[in-house]
Each structure stands twice: as C-alpha cells, then as structure tokens.
Amino acid sequence: MDPNIKSVLDSIKGSVEAYGPKIAAIQTQLDAQDRNFASKIFGDSTPPAFVEKLKSHEGFQRLLNDRRGKAVLTLTGKDASDFLSRKTTITETGQGFQTTGVLAIDRDTGITAEARQTLTVRDALTSRPTSFAVVDFVKVTTPMGIASPVPEASVKPENAVVFTSESEKVRTIATWIPASRQILDDFTELASFLQTSLAYYVNLEEELQLLAGDDTGENLHGLIPQASAFQTGLLSLTAGFNRIDIIGRAIEQLTTAKEIPPTFVVMHPADWWSIRLTKDSFGRYLIGDPQATANARLFDLLVIPTTSIPVGVFLVGSGNPAACEIRDRMELQFEVSTEHASYFTSNLCACRAEKRMVLITKRPGSFVTGTFITSPVS
Template sequence: MSAVIEAKRAMAELGTKARQVVNDESLTNAEKKTRLDAYQEELKGYSETIAVHEQAQRLLSGGDAAPEATAPTVERRSFAQQVVESDGYKSMISKGVQGVQIEVKAAATIDEGIIPTFSGGAGLAGQLVAPQLLPGIVPLKFQPLTIADLLAQGTTSSSSISYVIEAAFQDLTGAVLEKGAIPQLDLTLARRQDNVGKIANIAKPTVEMFQDAEQFQAYLQNRMVFGIQRKEESALLNGNGTAPNVLGILNRSGLATPVVTAAGLTAVKAMEGIFNQITALRAVSFVEPDAIVIHPTDWQTIRLGKDSQGQYYAGGPFTGAYGNPGPANVANLWGVKTVITTAIAQGTVLVGGFQESGQVFRRNGITLDMTNSNNNDFETDLVTLKAEERLALAVYRPAGFGTVTLTA
C-alpha cells in the first residue's frame, strides 16, 4: 500500500475517532481536548505526506501536459455556498460537531451563481489533454416562482402581524340650511391579525455527500430550498390558515364578488368574464388591477381563440393581431399583466391589485439546521438537514382581489 493511500486511510480513521470522542459523554472537556490535540498532530503528519506527493505530481506533469483548466470567477454566492463556507459547516466537517444552525439571508436563491470546482484524476504522468470546464451546475427545471413578486414585501421580528383597517364608511355629507341639522359621517375601524406561518422540510444525505461541497450545493438548491419556495408559492394563494399555515388570498373573506362565466367555455367567454372582474374592481373596490393569475391550460383557451374568419384574436404564430406588424400578444390581457402559473387551479382566475392590497412579511431568511446525532444517523453515516422559513401574508384590502370561475 502506497504512503499516500495509507495517509488518506489514516486520516479517515482519525475523523471517525474524533467524532467518537466528541460524542463520548463520559469524557470531560479537558480530556476531549487532549485527545483531539493528539489527533491533530497525527493529522498534520499525514497531510504533509499527501502534500509532498501532490508537489511531485505537479513537477512531473509540468513538461508536456496541457495547462490545467481553470474555472471562471463567479462573484455571486448561492444559498448552498454560503452554507458550506460558513463556520458552522466547517466545524461540522472538521470537528464532528453534533449539531449546528446556520442562517442564510433570504436574498440567496437558486438564481444566484455557483462557483464551480475541478478535481483531476491524473496520475504521475499528468493529464495529456485538460477537459474544458464549464461553470456551474445544470439545474432541474421547476415551475417559475411568480406570486411573491406580485405582492409588496416586508420583514417582521414578531410572531404575528396586526393592522387596523377602515371597515366601513358612511358618508352622509350634504348641503345644510341655516340652523338645519348637519348630516353625520360614520367611520368604522377594525383590527386584523395574521399569524406568521412556517414552511419546512428535512433531508438525510450521506456523510460522503455532505463532505463533497459541490454535491452538497446541488442537493440543497434543487431539493430543500426550492421545495420551500414552491410551497410558499402555493401557500400565498391557497393556504387554509390553519396553524402553522398562512391564510392564502383565495381563502380570505371579503373578496370582490366572484364572476362566473356561462357554461360552454370559449375564449370570448373567458376574456369577457375576466374583463367583468377588472371592471368590478375599478368601479366597486376602486382598486386598479395590476395582475391576472391564470392556469396555463386556461390561458391556452384564450390565446388560441379565433374569430369567425379563423384569425387569432391575440395574433398568429408569426404576426400581431389580424396581420398587424409586431409580435403576438403573450404578456397581458385587457392591458393587465398576465401571470401564467400552475400554482392556481385550472378553471379559476385571480384578478387583483396585488401591490396595494397585500404584503408578504418574512420572519427571517431560510435557516438550515444540521446534525449527525439524530436517531441513528451516526451509526448509518447520515446527516440530517432541516430547512425552514417563517412568513406571514397580510391582505389589507380583500376586496382588491376577485376571482373568475371559467365554467366548462
């Protein structure tokens, strides 16, 4: 067995011994420190052996080998990268800490860049042809996140959001004769409260995956972070309000009177039903709609609508409406932005003044707890990860939202 292989095996054994020392409740802190210091000295010797071998590789491969491929610099740091670069993560890996909590700011999303890494498998002769390294990880595809961006944003340090609304206003203001009775103006206020709900998930990667930073980044982003964000997307619309769920827009009382289209759905009936709700919000609620949320299948019905001449209302595949120059209309209906998403059920359309009528409050960003002492994780070489976020939805003007039911 070569010295390098033996050094790597010994380092792995030292890691196991270190975890056992940390988890041994019969030892005092002083005894633990003494043993860990001894392991550290051994580890230093093995590291020097490996370093000498790597230096020899570089010298021997420096003649004819092609230059080593280097990854481009990516400035942005993703959610997962912030985790693996955190002190808590490094402590978990190097010292075998039983549990650690890491908080990552809410702004970190999967859209941010991942700094790529490269690990070569060349022997002493080096790589004859260095592969071209492409940055990042090819992510899985998911439903785009859109609903939260429609609403106003805020933060909170409380477990609930309380606010006062004007519930009723009776305005009897009028002309008054001399010495006549002056009509009264009645104003009714009401206090509302929305609780901060929680969205969370857990995962159990193996220790090998946990120690591989690149795999760990992909695992977190494609599974845990997006899982929370997708659940949030649905909760903002459909949450039932039963603790710990938020109460979604569609389940609020006081929404504008629903519009129901006549049976036998057509593009014209759908478009006219949506315009009727737009008009109701303007004329009754005095709210200017800024978005229409619609299921892709329902949007298809509208988008493929034709007149009696067989021409598409919104324009054909290559031109604007009725042959006019320009692209076909794919972004709005009746001058209002259209958001096409599966977060809303087919057959239901939501029209609203989202920015002025509702607001999302976040208790904190997405937090991540990690431990290797949950259940039998230590025995089975698993690490338990728990990701969660807390948020509340305040709907100041329920009447600023209205639904349209598209009757088949």
C-alpha cells in the same frame, strides 16, 4: 609416494587452479566482443514489437484517420502466432467504461434537476420584513356616510365610522433531508444541489399557500379563499362570451365595487394558451402577433401562468400593499447540522431549508376568483 614428489605435484596443481578464474573471465570478454562484432555486421536480430509495426505502417494509420478503406499487414514469426492465438474480440464493452474498466469517460459536472415550474406569484405582491411573530392591522368595517349640502347657520350632519383589528400569525414553511458526511465530502456537487432543491420546494409550497392556503393549522390565509366570487350574472349567454370576456367582467366587478384597481391575473398555463390562441373569424390571433416578445398582458393586467392554480380557475387581484402584502419574519435559510438523534456518531447530517412569513390581506374585496366554466344568464 615420495613426500618431496607429492609436494611438487600439489604446488603445480595449485598454480593451475589459480589460473582457472582468469581464463573464464578472458573467455567471457571474448564472447561479448564476438556478439558486438556480429551485431555491427549483420544488424540487430531482435525484431520490432507488433505495436511499433502498426504505428509505422502508413496504410494502418490512414485507416485510423479516414475510418474507411483497408490496410494490409504482413505478420511473421512470433507476431503471427500471438495475434492468431487471440480468440476474444476486443470491444469497449469488454474493456469497461466505469472505474474498474480501462476506458476514460467524459462526464459533465453538476446534477441535472427534475422539471420545475417558474415561481412568479410572490413577485406580483409587495413584501417587507417584520420583527414580530404576529402582525395586526386595523380596517374599516362600517364606513362613513357621504356628506350633504347644509344651509347657512344650520347644524351639520354628524358622521360615524367603525373600526376593527385583525391579526395574522407568522407561519413556518420548511423541509429537510438526511445525508451522510461521506457523500457530502465525496460528491462535491451534492451540497449545492440539495441547497437549491430544498429552497425550491420551500418556495413552491409558499406559492401554493399564497394562492390557496385555508388558514387551518399552520397554513397561510391564501388569496383565493378570501377573494370575492365572480358574478356570473355579468355574462350574457345571448351575446356570447369566451375566456377573455370573463376576465374583463371580473375587472368590471372590482371597478364597480370601488376596490383597488387590479394589477395581475393568475391562471393555469392551459387556460392562458387557450386565450393566447383565440382567433377571429378571419383566422387572426386576438392577443397579438405570435412573433411579439412583449410580456404576457390582458387588459393591461400582468398574466401569471402557473400550475399552482387548477385548470379552469382564475384570480384577478392587486399587488398594491393597501390590498395585501407579504411580511417576512425570516428569509429563506439553508442549514446543515449533525445535531439530530444519533447523527453525530453515525456521521450523518440533516440538511434543512425553511422560511417564516405571513400574508396580510387587508382588502379581500380587491380580489375576484371564479372559473372559466360558468353559468351565465340568458
């Protein structure tokens, strides 16, 4: 081919190829204009989502609010195929309530503790602090004799008294529980729960010791082991008696012994309710109207119902410091520490509650204990 002709043809071909992209861009603009024009005339061809249909359906919204009745929905096209193709029923159990589920839960804060009794024995006694590990007290073992009339210018009779000292050692009541640093950090209510729970069980043991400690080892010297035994001879089988009579006779026993007047009586709740429900021959309650809101009292003594004393046992005594008192060496303390074994390297903590105290019973004769099951004289 002639080189001149070939050069002309190549020039024409290059010009045509140069207009190709421009033609394609013009066609794209025309297609977009066609779509916009069709949308304005015929509307959007994309149907609303199925969820949007439910939200806008009056019958369905009424069904959700009233929780009754029915709603008719017409499903067409893709909505019908998607809805009818589901074979698993949507339930709360299937979706899950916990952290791995999709449903939120309403959870109360704090921890519900187990059943716990009210501790009231300490409140009936006098308490004051001490700075020492041992508490001594002096008491009369042989009292003086009574005086006598003396004639004028006569020698007066000599008297005498014998003293003795006794001592009680301060005792420690404590308990502890291990816990990880992570659980204390992540479970924010746990630290407060442990503090109140450990303190409660320390105070519960204190109440048990105040009543029945046998003075062996590190046990306190409790009131019941030191109290005088109830004199069953004060009861009469012929005259008859009940629980109320027994408490009255115990008060009589203390009074005739010239001891400090009692201020309280401790008994099991079952025994107190047996007394509280005692009726006369006309069906009337002896201990007052059940609707009365006064504090529990019997012969003007404060009644302390507590499960820290066995059923059928009672203790009548005085909270006067001349009879007995509590001496506190260290008030209740709650501590958290990693200084135990390998706790520091193991990210563990020791949570401990403890107190140091002692019970000083100066007048054991000012307390009387016995049972409601007695063997009186005929």
